Amino acid sequence: MLPLLDHALDYLSHGYSVIPCNPKTKKPFVKWKPYQTRLPTEGEVCEWWRQWPNAAIGVVTGKVSRLVVLDADVDKHGANVWLLYQCAPTERIVKTGGGYHLWLRYPEGADFVPTLAGVMEKELGPGLDVRGDGGYVIAPPSLHPSGVLYAWVQEGEATALPPAILESLLEQHRHSPQPVTARVDQDDTQTLSDDEQWLTRSLGGVASGSRNQTLTRLAGYLAGKGLPFDVTERLVEVWDDRNDPPLRAEDEAGFRRTLRSVYEREAAKKAAADHAPGGALDFTLIPLDEFMCEYGDSRVQWIVQEWLPWATTGLIISPPAHYKTWFLLDLAVSIASGRPFLGQFPVEKPGPVILFQQEDAFQGLAGRIGLIAGNRLMEGQEVPDDDPLSFSLYIPEAIPVHIHRERVLRFGDRWSMEKLREFVEQIRPRLVILDPLYSATTTEDFMASAAGNMMVLKHLRDLYHTSFLVAHHTRKGAVHDTGREGAWGSQFLNAWLETGWQIRSAEDAAPGEIILRRHFKITGAAETVNVRFDIDSEEQHSYHVHVSAARKDGDKPQDTTDEAILMAIAEAPLSQGRIAEMVGLDKSNVSRRLKRLVEQRRVELAERGLYRAASDLPD
Known part of the structure; x- marks a missing residue:
């Protein structure tokens, strides 16, 4: 639909x-x-x-x-x-x-x-x-x-x-x-439009208290239709002759001055539209009562509670190889399908997603999306035996994720910004994702101009109530630094973001584990969490994410997987596949752990490819 x-x-x-x-x-x-x-x-x-x-x-x-x-x-x-x-x-x-x-x-x-x-x-x-x-x-x-x-x-x-x-x-x-x-x-029959109603009421002449206001609007209406100044001037003179008394009879100089002012203003608006990135930008003032009517509701709306506010602009900041792309793809699949984010957090406002992935190979991207969507959407179901696609690419239903292929989005380029605006207007996405930031802006002078160029995203957010989330790298050496200042060029970007996710390594982390901190200008900081990705894209084609409260400083991760493996083989030798079933992990993860346990002489590979605990070894 x-x-x-x-x-x-x-x-x-x-x-x-x-x-x-x-x-x-x-x-x-x-x-x-x-x-x-x-x-x-x-x-x-x-x-x-x-x-x-x-x-x-x-x-x-x-x-x-x-x-x-x-x-x-x-x-x-x-x-x-x-x-x-x-x-x-x-x-x-x-x-x-x-x-x-x-x-x-x-x-x-x-x-x-x-x-x-x-x-x-x-x-x-x-x-x-x-x-x-x-x-x-x-x-x-x-x-x-x-x-x-x-x-x-x-x-x-x-x-x-x-x-x-x-x-x-x-x-x-x-x-x-x-x-x-x-x-x-x-x-x-059709009720007339506002302009047609107003023209119908006004062209027959207006009372003295409404002449200036009507002149301004009538001149603006005609100028907006592209009529030359001299044509409009003659038309409004004919209209003014029907007023009682005509405005020119009392203030002809003011009449001409108003007419010229309106045309100058329309010309300035057209020039602004011609130079604005992504369409015309207004430069207006609104009264306080109107402002409060539109923005005075202090209730926070969420796309995903405590993770992504509605109509926000944000950064996900991470060192390389810390799962930021997995986070973004999981978010895209979840919002587009309405399934829980990370398999746990309900999506309150599902909708279409636009994805700009301008760094990774598309074959790998397709594999990741297929793995996430296949597991998330097929949870508790069997893949059809006659399906020609591998499980990792099996997506059982169409979800509205739209992917840009040409890798040409640039914030400083008017053409690409206009195309972005057209896509947002047409698709009306709940979220637009860009990964990574450096691909769409200049990196000169530590991204000094990036934040200014990215203001176009706030303009589009205000027009279409779309959220924008941009992936960005940390500066060198900030692997364990969980502050926003760890982002490369962040002194120019911190003021721009309204939502921030900071990903860092956890000291003595279990495999696939990272720390994630969230900060929102509208609500402040949320709870810091530990996130562990359990991914097997080769054999079991499984994808699971575990989220828990962050450990306190000095605590070490409680990884009990090795103990669970030892308990599984305590009674009798087992195959690698059977061990994986019993401990609830994919085979590739179990294979790595078994190899390490063998090196530590806590486990030994016995006959027929079975594994047994060291205590079962004969003297």
């Missing part, structure tokens, strides 16, 4: 009537009038998103979905979101491309809630539209035409539309009974 289809089906399962919409125009791809009175079937929804896999998710408002939405346009009309929230408190709020949607429950006993534009201006100020019967809204995580994703600010319960607001809407509807709609064809 495609991610957007998953979300559409989830909305449907909660009783919302969903329709597919063009993400560029926000207009439905289908005739949607029937879905104002009935829910679509699951089959209809699946067929729509197979036909338009990137379609925005439209949710039909009104009685059919038991939903009313207050649409507050902040950017263009300066809607007062905080005042609106005080009048209609709800725990279900969406950040749109230019404002907020407050989702409210359709009032019990009501037969009709109108869809209206420009409502309750005296009570709540400008910029408020209402989507009730005959309307629809675009729902998260759809893409707004501006390139920003619709996103939940709060995803709790919707409260009922307050009676006072309902009465005000019905009163306004009685005085203006025809909703603002446009004929699409004989069988269908």
